[in-house]
Amino acid sequence: MIRTTHMRRFRMLTRIFIEAGLGLLHSRWLNFVIISILVSALIIFGLMLTISVSFKNIANSLGSKTEFSVHIKDTSNMDSIIQRINSIKEIRQIRVSSKEQNWKRLLKHLDMQIDDSFNKLPNTLVINIDNSNNIMPVINKIKQIVGEDLEEIEHLPEIVRKLQSVKNILIFFGILISMLLGIATFVINFNTIELVIRSRKQELDLLNFMGVTEWYIKGPFIVQGLFYGICSSAVSCALLSMVYQLIRNNKDAANILSFLMPKSSIFWQIICLLFLTGVVFSCFSSYWVTERKIRLNS
Amino acid sequence: MIELYRLNKKYNENEFVLKDLNLHIPIGQMVFLIGESGAGKSTLMKILYKAENFTSGRVLIGRVDISRLQDSSQLRRRMGLIFQDVPLLPYLNVFDNIAYILRASGASEREIKYRVEGSLNVVGLSHKANDMPNHLSGGEKQRIGIARSIVTNPPILLADEPTGNLDPVNSLRIFQLFKEINQKLGMTMVIATHDPRVHQLKKRIIQLTNGQISMDTEPSNLSTFGSNYSPN
Numbered sequence: 001m002i003r004t005t006h007m008r009r010f011r012m013l014t015r016i017f018i019e020a021g022l023g024l025l026h027s028r029w030l031n032f033v034i035i036s037i038l039v040s041a042l043i044i045f046g047l048m049l050t051i052s053v054s055f056k057n058i059a060n061s062l063g064s065k066t067e068f069s070v071h072i073k074d075t076s077n078m079d080s081i082i083q084r085i086n087s088i089k090e091i092r093q094i095r096v097s098s099k100e101q102n103w104k105r106l107l108k109h110l111d112m113q114i115d116d117s118f119n120k121l122p123n124t125l126v127i128n129i130d131n132s133n134n135i136m137p138v139i140n141k142i143k144q145i146v147g148e149d150l151e152e153i154e155h156l157p158e159i160v161r162k163l164q165s166v167k168n169i170l171i172f173f174g175i176l177i178s179m180l181l182g183i184a185t186f187v188i189n190f191n192t193i194e195l196v197i198r199s200r201k202q203e204l205d206l207l208n209f210m211g212v213t214e215w216y217i218k219g220p221f222i223v224q225g226l227f228y229g230i231c232s233s234a235v236s237c238a239l240l241s242m243v244y245q246l247i248r249n250n251k252d253a254a255n256i257l258s259f260l261m262p263k264s265s266i267f268w269q270i271i272c273l274l275f276l277t278g279v280v281f282s283c284f285s286s287y288w289v290t291e292r293k294i295r296l297n298s
Numbered sequence: 299m300i301e302l303y304r305l306n307k308k309y310n311e312n313e314f315v316l317k318d319l320n321l322h323i324p325i326g327q328m329v330f331l332i333g334e335s336g337a338g339k340s341t342l343m344k345i346l347y348k349a350e351n352f353t354s355g356r357v358l359i360g361r362v363d364i365s366r367l368q369d370s371s372q373l374r375r376r377m378g379l380i381f382q383d384v385p386l387l388p389y390l391n392v393f394d395n396i397a398y399i400l401r402a403s404g405a406s407e408r409e410i411k412y413r414v415e416g417s418l419n420v421v422g423l424s425h426k427a428n429d430m431p432n433h434l435s436g437g438e439k440q441r442i443g444i445a446r447s448i449v450t451n452p453p454i455l456l457a458d459e460p461t462g463n464l465d466p467v468n469s470l471r472i473f474q475l476f477k478e479i480n481q482k483l484g485m486t487m488v489i490a491t492h493d494p495r496v497h498q499l500k501k502r503i504i505q506l507t508n509g510q511i512s513m514d515t516e517p518s519n520l521s522t523f524g525s526n527y528s529p530n
C-alpha cells in the first residue's frame with residue numbers, strides 16, 4: 001500500500017498537468033476552434049458590457065438638468081394636482097401647457113389640419129427645480145402625488161431617449177449572440193473533452209480499478225478546460241484593451257466615440273470581469289463533462 | 299480480513315444471485331472460489347471491490363464495513379484486481395505499464411524502479427521489462443497483470459478467472475505463482491475459477507452453487523503445513 005505525502009501530492013499534480021497536455025495534443029485543431037469561438041463570445045460580451053456601462057453615463061450627464069415635463073391624464077383635475085405638487089419645496093416653477101396647446105404645437109410641427117375632436121393628448125406641467133441633483137427624488141415624489149392620473153414623466157432629452165432605444169436593441173442582440181456563442185463553446189468543449197475521455201478509456205478504467213483518487217482521474221480534463229479559458233480570456237482581453245488604448249491615444253476617434261468609451265478604471269473592471277467569466281465558464285463546462293462522462297465505482 | 303454476514307444479492311426482484319452467505323477469510327489466507335457458470339462468483343467479487351452493491355447483509359474488509367465507504371477508491375487502493383483480460387496499455391512497454399499506476403499515485407522514480415523491478419522479479423519476467431505488450435504470450439501477459447496488481451503491495455488480491463484465456467499448463471503455472479506470492483508476501487487472496495485442478499494446490503476451496511456455499515474445504519493442518527514447505 002502506498003501512503004500519501006506532500007511530495008507525492010506534488011508529483012501527482014505534475015502528472016495531472018502532463019496528462020492535460022497530452023489531452024490538448026490529442027485534440028489538435030479542435031483546440032483552436034474552441035478558443036476562437038470562446039474569444040468571439042467574450043469580445044462581444046465585453047463590448048456589450050462596455051456599451052451598457054457607458055450609456056448609463058451619458059444618460060446621466062445629458063439627463064441631469066433642472067427642467068422636465070409631467071404629462072397628466074386628460075380627465076384629471078389639474079388645479080388640485082398643481083396645488084399638491086406645489087407643496088414640494090425643491091420646485092421653483094410650474095408652467096402649464098394644456099392639452100389644447102400641445103395639440104396646436106403638434107399640428108404645427110406636422111403641418112397638418114386635423115379636427116380637435118381627435119385630440120387625445122394629455123395636459124402637461126413643465127416643472128423647474130432648484131438643483132439638478134434633486135431631479136430623481138422630485139420625480140418620485142410627483143409620481144406618488146399624482147398617482148393614477150399620471151401618464152408619463154419625461155425628463156431625458158429626445159436624443160438620449162433615441163440612443164437608449166438603439167442601445168437596448170444593441171444589447172439585446174449582443175447578449176443573444178454571446179449567449180449563442182457561449183452555448184456553441186459549451187457544446188464543442190463538451191465534445192472535445194468527451195473525445196479525449198473516450199480515447200483514454202483504457203487508462204481511466206485502469207486508474208479506476210486501482211483506486212486512484214477521483215481528482216487525479218478528472219483533474220486533467222478540468223485543467224484542459226482551464227487552459228481554454230485562460231487562453232481565450234487572455235486573447236479577448238488583450239484585443240479589447242488594445243482597441244481601447246488605440247482609441248484613447250487618437251484624439252479624433254476618442255471624440256467621436258466618446259459616448260462609447262468608459263473611464264479607464266471602469267474599463268479595467270470590465271476586463272477583469274470578462275477574464276473571470278471566460279475562465280469560470282470554460283472550467284465549468286469541462287467539469288460538467290467529467291461528471292457526466294466518467295463513471296467511477298463500476 | 300474478509301467477513302461476510304448473511305450476504306444477499308438480487309439483480310431483480312425474485313431471484314437471489316447470492317443467498318445468505320456467511321464467510322470468514324483470515325489475513326493471509328489464499329482461497330479458491332469455484333462453481334459453475336452463473337453460480338455468482340463474479341458477483342461476489344464485484345461486491346468485494348465495490349463495483350456492485352448488495353441487497354442485504356454485512357461485508358467487512360479489514361474490519362471496515364464497505365457499505366459505509368463513500369466511493370470505491372479507498373477500498374481499491376488496498377486491493378490488487380486481476381481479470382481474465384489483462385488491460386495493458388499498448389503504447390507502453392512492460393516496465394512503464396507496471397509503473398503507470400505508481401506514477402498516478404505520485405511515487406518517485408527511484409521508488410518506481412525499485413518496486414517495478416521487485417514485482418517483475420516475483421513473476422519471473424525481469425528480462426521482459428523493455429518489451430511491448432503485443433510481443434508477449436498470453437501467459438506472460440497475465441504474469442505482467444499480476445506484477446502490476448502487486449506492485450503497490452496491497453494486502454488483498456482478488457482475481458476473477460485469471461486463467462480464463464490460458465491453456466492448462468499455463469493456468470497451473472499461474473496458480474502456482476499465486477501460491478508463491480501468497481507465501482512470500484502474505485497477501486489475502488480470493489481467486490475465482492472454473493479449473494478443478496486447484497485441488498492440487500492444497501488451499502482452501504469454497505464452492506458456490508446457485509449463490510450458496512455448497513462446499514468449504516480447508517486442507518487439514520498437516521497438508522497445509524506440507525504445502526507450505528514442499529518445494530513446488
Ligand SMILES: Nc1ncnc2c1ncn2[C@@H]1O[C@H](COP(=O)(O)OP(=O)(O)OP(=O)(O)O)[C@@H](O)[C@H]1O
Nearest residue numbers: 309310315333334335336337338339340341342492
Ligand atoms: N448486471 C447484472 N444484471 C442482472 N443479472 C446479472 C448481472 N450480472 C450477473 N447477473 C446474473 O447473476 C448470476 C451470477 O452471475 P455471475 O457473473 O456472478 O456468475 P459467475 O459465477 O461469475 O459465472 P461465470 O463462471 O460464467 O463467470 C447469473 O445468473 C447472471 O445472469
Ligand SMILES: [Mg+2]
Nearest residue numbers: 339340341458
Ligand atoms: Mg464470472
